[in-house]
Amino acid sequence: xxxxxxxxxxxxxxxxxxxxxxxxxxxxxxxxxxxxxxxxxxxxxxxxxxxxxxxxxxxxxxxxxxxxxxxxxxxxxxxxxxxxxxxxxxxxxxxxxxxxxxxxxxxxxxxxxxxxxxxxxxxxxxxxxxxxxxxxxxxxxxxxxxxxxxxxxxxxxxxxxxxxxxxxxxxxxxxxxxxxxxxxxxxxxxxxxxxxxxxxxxxxxxxxxxxxxxxxxxxxxxxxxxxxxxxxxxxxxxxxxxxxxxxxxxxxxxxxxxx
Amino acid sequence: xxxxxxxxxxxxxxxxxxxxxxxxxxxxxxxxxxxxxxxxxxxxxxxxxxxxxxxxxxxxxxxxxxxxxxxxxxxxxxxxxxxxxxxxxxxxxxxxxxxxxxxxxxxxxxxxxxxxxxxxxxxxxxxxxxxxxxxxxxxxxxxxxxxxxxxxxxxxxxxxxxxxxxxxxxxxxxxxxxxxxxxxxxxxxxxxxxxxxxxxxxxxxxxxxxxxxxxxxxxxxxxxxxxxxxxxxxxxxxxxxxxxxxxxxxxxxxxxxxxxxxxxxxxxxxxxxxxxxxxxxxxxxxxxxxxxxxxxxxxxxxxxxxxxxxxxxxxxxxxxxxxxxxxxxxxxxxxxxxxxxxxxxxxxxxxxxxxxxxxxxxxxxxxxxxxxxxxxxxxxxxxxxxxxxxxxxxxxxxxxxxxxxxxxxxxxxxxxxxxxxxxxxxxxxxxxxxxxxxxxxxxxxxxxxxxxxxxxxxxxxxxxxxxxxxxxxxxxxxxxxxxxxxxxxxxxxxxxxxxxxxxxxxxxxxxxxxxxxxxxxxxxxxxxxxxxxxxx
Numbered sequence: 194x195x196x197x198x199x200x201x202x203x204x205x206x207x208x209x210x211x212x213x214x215x216x217x218x219x220x221x222x223x224x225x226x227x228x229x230x231x232x233x234x235x236x237x238x239x240x241x242x243x244x245x246x247x248x249x250x251x252x253x254x255x256x257x258x259x260x261x262x263x264x265x266x267x268x269x270x271x272x273x274x275x276x277x278x279x280x281x282x283x284x285x286x287x288x289x290x291x292x293x294x295x296x297x298x299x300x301x302x303x304x305x306x307x308x309x310x311x312x313x314x315x316x317x318x319x320x321x322x323x324x325x326x327x328x329x330x331x332x333x334x335x336x337x338x339x340x341x342x343x344x345x346x347x348x349x350x351x352x353x354x355x356x357x358x359x360x361x362x363x364x365x366x367x368x369x370x371x372x373x374x375x376x377x378x379x380x381x382x383x384x385x386x387x388x389x390x391x392x393x394x395x396x397x398x399x400x401x402x403x404x405x406x407x408x409x410x411x412x413x414x415x416x417x418x419x420x421x422x423x424x425x426x427x428x429x430x431x432x433x434x435x436x437x438x439x440x441x442x443x444x445x446x447x448x449x450x451x452x
Numbered sequence: 453x454x455x456x457x458x459x460x461x462x463x464x465x466x467x468x469x470x471x472x473x474x475x476x477x478x479x480x481x482x483x484x485x486x487x488x489x490x491x492x493x494x495x496x497x498x499x500x501x502x503x504x505x506x507x508x509x510x511x512x513x514x515x516x517x518x519x520x521x522x523x524x525x526x527x528x529x530x531x532x533x534x535x536x537x538x539x540x541x542x543x544x545x546x547x548x549x550x551x552x553x554x555x556x557x558x559x560x561x562x563x564x565x566x567x568x569x570x571x572x573x574x575x576x577x578x579x580x581x582x583x584x585x586x587x588x589x590x591x592x593x594x595x596x597x598x599x600x601x602x603x604x605x606x607x608x609x610x611x612x613x614x615x616x617x618x619x620x621x622x623x624x625x626x627x628x629x630x631x632x633x634x635x636x637x638x639x640x641x642x643x644x645x646x647x648x649x650x651x652x653x654x655x656x657x658x659x660x661x662x663x664x665x666x667x668x669x670x671x672x673x674x675x676x677x678x679x680x681x682x683x684x685x686x687x688x689x690x691x692x693x694x695x696x697x698x699x700x701x702x703x704x705x706x707x708x709x710x711x712x713x714x715x716x717x718x719x720x721x722x723x724x725x726x727x728x729x730x731x732x733x734x735x736x737x738x739x740x741x742x743x744x745x746x747x748x749x750x751x752x753x754x755x756x757x758x759x760x761x762x763x764x765x766x767x768x769x770x771x772x773x774x775x776x777x778x779x780x781x782x783x784x785x786x787x788x789x790x791x792x793x794x795x796x797x798x799x800x801x802x803x804x805x806x807x808x809x810x811x812x813x814x815x816x817x818x819x820x821x822x823x824x825x826x827x828x829x830x831x832x833x834x835x836x837x838x839x840x841x842x843x844x845x846x847x848x849x850x851x852x853x854x855x856x857x858x859x860x861x862x863x864x865x866x867x868x869x870x871x872x873x874x875x876x877x878x879x880x881x882x883x884x885x886x887x888x889x890x891x892x893x894x895x896x897x898x899x900x901x902x903x904x905x906x907x908x909x910x911x912x913x914x915x916x917x918x919x920x921x922x923x924x925x926x927x928x929x930x931x932x933x934x935x936x937x938x939x940x941x942x943x944x945x946x947x948x949x950x951x952x953x954x955x956x957x958x959x960x961x962x963x964x965x966x967x968x969x970x971x972x973x974x975x976x977x978x979x980x981x982x983x984x985x986x987x988x
Contacts, residue, residue, distance in 0.1 A: 194973055249912040268898060268932055311913060316738035316770075382508040384534045438742060438771050 237307060240282030244319075246312050252321060253309040256284050257334045259357055260433065260445065262407040264296040274407070275300065276355065276433045276443075277308075278336050283355035284308070285320040285435070300326075303333035318436040319354060338431040346398055350440060358434045358442065362450050363393035363400075365426045374422040386411055389419045393428065402430065405443040418447040481552070481573040484807045484814050486580045490587060496816040497529045498556035501544070503801060505757060505837060506536045513832045521823045524595040528816045538564070538801075542894075549574055554806040556817035562612060562886070563894040565619050565804050570891050576807040577617035581818050589822065598822050603845040607881055612802055614889045622842040623824060624833055625800040626757040627877045627884055628688055628786045631740070631869065633750045635779035636660070636672050647791035648784050650693075653751050654721075657681040657730035660750055673747045673777070679732045681725070682740040684754040686733050687901030688797050691887050693718050694900075696789040701900070706890040708935050710900060711926045719907045719922065726911040735905055736912070742770050747777030753786055755799065756838030756873035763869040783872035785880065798884035800839060831855070835865060838873025847878070892935075899933040 237255040238246070246252050256277035264273040272288040273296050286308060291300055300306075310324025338359035344350040345360070368376045368391055375391040377383030379401075389404040409415045422428070432444035500518070504510035511534060518530045533555070535541045542564045548554045549571050560568075568575050582601055586593035590600030601609075605625075612620035630648055637644055640663070642656050657680035663671035670678040683689045690710075694701045697718075700709025725731045734740060740752030741761040752762065760768045763781035788794045803821045808814050823829065830841035831852050841847050856875065860868035877884070887897065906925055910917055930936055 249909070249914075251913075268902075269934070270932075311909075313736070315736075316742065378506050378536065380506065380508040382504055382506050382511045382534070383536065387534075387536070438775075 240279060243282070243284070243312065248312055248314055250312055251309065252312045253307065254284055254321070255279060255305065255307050255329065257336075258300060258302055258304045258306065259283075259335060260302065260408060261296075261300065262405070263410075264291070264293055271296070273300065276357075276408075277306065278356060283353075283357070283433075285318065285355045285433075286310070286324055286326075287315075287320045287322050289321075289324045289326060291326070299328050303335050305329040305332045305334065316437050317439065341434070342395065345395055345400060345440070350434070351436070353434050354436050356434050358432065360393070360395075360402075360430045360432075360442070362427055362429065363395050365422050365424055365428060366392040366394045366399055367424050368392050372424060374424050374426075375419050389416065391419055391422060393430070400440060402432070402442050402444050404445075405435075408443055409445055415444060415446050419444075422447070481571075481807055482809065483573050484576040484811055486584050486587070487811050487815055490593070490815050490819070491812050492527055494812065495527050495529070496813055497531065498813065498817050498820060499531045499533065500820065501533045501535060501541055501555040501558040503535045503538055503541055503559040507836055509836045510833060513829065513836070516832075517824060517829045520828070521596075521820055524823075525816075525819065528820065530820055535559075542567075556806055556808070556813065557821045558804055558806065559623060559801045560620065560804050561799075561894075562614060562620060562802060562889040563897060565802075566614065566889050566891045566893055568804075569615060569619065573807050575619050576805045576814050576818075577619060578612075578621065578805065578818070579617050581805075581815075582618065587815060587819065589825075594819070594822070596823055596826050599825050599843040599845045603843050604825075605842055605844060605847070605881065607798070607884065608842045611798060611886045620802040620804040621821065621825065623801045623803050624757075624830075624839040625798060625842055625877065626755050626837070626839050626873075627796050627798055627880065628685070628692070628753055629756045629759070629838070629873050629876055630784045630786050631744055631752045631754065631759075631762040632782040632784055633744060633747070633779045634782040636747070636750050639672055644782055644784070645791070647794055648751075648787045649791055650787040650789055653681060653787045654725050654730065657751060658725060658728050661729035672750075675748060677743075677746075677748045678729075679737055679743055679749050680729075681731045681751040682733065682737060682743055682749050682753070683731075683904075684734045684740050684752075684758070685901065686735070686904040687897045688799075689753070690715070690718070690900040690904055691897070692786060692795065692797055693789075695885060696795050702888050702890075702893070702896055704888045704890070706888070706892055708896060710896065710903075711930070715903065716922050719903060719925075720917065722904060723907050723911045723917040726908050731908065733905060733908055736908060739770060741766070744781075745769060745777070746771055746775045747779065756877055757800070759783070759838035759870040759873035760836075760867060763867075765863045765867070766869070767864050767867055781869050783869055783876055785876060785883075794880065794883045796880060796884055798881075798886050800842075827851070834874065838870050838877070840874050840877050895933040896935060899929050899935055902929050902932070 237253050243252055243254060256279045258275050259278050260276040262274040264271060267288060270290055271292050272290050274288055275286040277284045277286060305328065306326045307329055308321060308324050308326045310321040313320055313322050336357050338357045339353065340361060341350060341353055341358045342361050342363070344353070365374055368374065369381060373381065375389050377385070377387045377389065379390050386406060388406045390401055392399050392401055394400070404416055404419050427450040428447050429450050430444050431446040432442040435441050435443045502514050504514070514532055518532060522528065522530060538561055541558060541560065545554055545558060545568060549568065554574065565575055581587065582589050584591055589604070590598055608622040608625050609618070612618050612622055632644065634644060637656055640656060640659055645652060660670070660672050660678060660680040665671050665674065669676055672678065691701060694710070694714060697714050699714035700712050702708050702710065722731060737743070740749060740754050741758060743749035744752040744762060745764065745766060754762070760766060764776060764778045785794050786796050803824060805814060805817045805821055825843055827846045827849055830843055830846035831849065833839065834841045835855060841852065846852055855866070856871060858866040859871035860866060887893065903925065906929070907917060910921065915921070
């Protein structure tokens, strides 16, 4: 009897430990495309086909992660936003559902993904939303930034939307009437930890670039570099050619240009 | 020997049990009670988490209010942390509740406070503070001219009362408005009614979407892009539609009523208009103001607190100057089903005070929160957007009345669309309402908006929206927002948690069973022992 009770108590303890364990958040895939058939899942589009696809249509692409914003939970579902690129173009994966574990170990810079989701456009930015993904093993790639300085202000620039790009030899201009070299948020209403907005000029035209805090927050080289800028500095920059009612690059690197 | 060991062992077991009980939850906090007097000999440092609309002027007003307050109360130092997103404040507060590192004062929404209240004594109830003769609303010991309770707009103050007490004071109030490109509406052959109706908005939007030039551009604007009707906050859209229809949303105690035939009928209607290209949302397409100002939208619904971004001469803009189109902007109430009895949401930031171990610190926090209700702060902040002050004292002041009277005098402080938006709320305070507040009400609100977002997206994706779709939609939204698990907040702050999960039931039954077996075993042993003794 004593042995029976001992075994029973051990079983109860084991059950209680199981009951204390967390339930893994299930990714809600209600919005994700149906796995309707071979065409949707296995055949990736070229970037040209992606560009030609209608808005709100299902798209399948293969692409490499170049950078990622922080992971967070939206309505209890883990999501993150990824800047990705393939040989023929780039894709912005907005709020793609993923667990924290996957974000930490699988969805890393250089990883190759097959992604299928919906093509959409928000304020001029073409992106893929409500996506599902799989990592394609054995192949990783990061791209060099393409110098698009000469394309600024031209209609050709948008062809490189979401790509890793570089801007060289631009001059820091004042961001407000007080002569600030940068602002927290677009109008200075923010504080440490918020996005950094700064103006740079080329050929007498001023452009506003941003350090997206979810991508490169306080403590990163670029965040601290922008805080250290002075009006008149000539800088070389790299980033991703994000679009928001026009050119709005998310800058990941700022260095003062060689004299 | 065994008896000597048994008692200490029992005591040790009891102590262990007590220690384990203490491990499971957050630190217990004393309930707040108002001190007899404010200890002015001490220094206090309080933190204020404030939300602004990504608006530098609002930040400057916060900073000035802090400096002016500190000049009056040199022993109270206020540290400001800025946010531009209510959700971020909410997430940070939730995180900090567990470690007892909440701010002292925080801009918030009643929906959020309802969740904060799931922790015992986390948020200070304010009724005793309101009524305190020295430090309450209009109190005799205040170093500033604060409003008396009778000088607060009663509807706005009432919105901060739930679970048996006031847990916040209103800071600013706004509602939703429909900003209309009147020029384009008339170009399509329509005249704006006195009060917009849903039928009118849908009819004009459908007509605008359908009228095209030979080259495929839209007839009304000559452009390739036109989204006639764009709604910023689809949660408000659904909540207001249901309210106007007298249909269920939720009870005050948290019973979810949104999944009803009226909701389904509304969603089918939205789907139909979306299919014709008449409707979209902020989450799908972008800010309504950007489309309105570029002549790509006729009816843009957003908060009156977004008024400075709306119109041909808007002082704030996300689009380049060359994209602007010139048109006359009408500022109207959101569409109504019954224009004779308009109903519209009341919204806007409120202030809550967090409870602390030191009641003097809470009192210092209250003194600062109350300072934000003074005329100078109220009028200045309300002028930054289409807000209205929450006190009659400020609303009826000569300064504020003069501000309203100068509508259109310039395109900055006196921007006509902004002041029209404020006047719209002032004229409709009695027509405003709020949705029920309880732990989980924020999730239901999100769910309401998600229904519209999902239907709109599905139509754009050419998915069939039929009875089977609606069943799946209701199930998915219920599951995503856990609406079948939400409980109500009782008046004492306790929470009805719903039925016990099955594993918990199984565990309890097993534990109970083990104790029964142990008792039976003990009883059998006792009987055997007695029998042995009797036989000897």
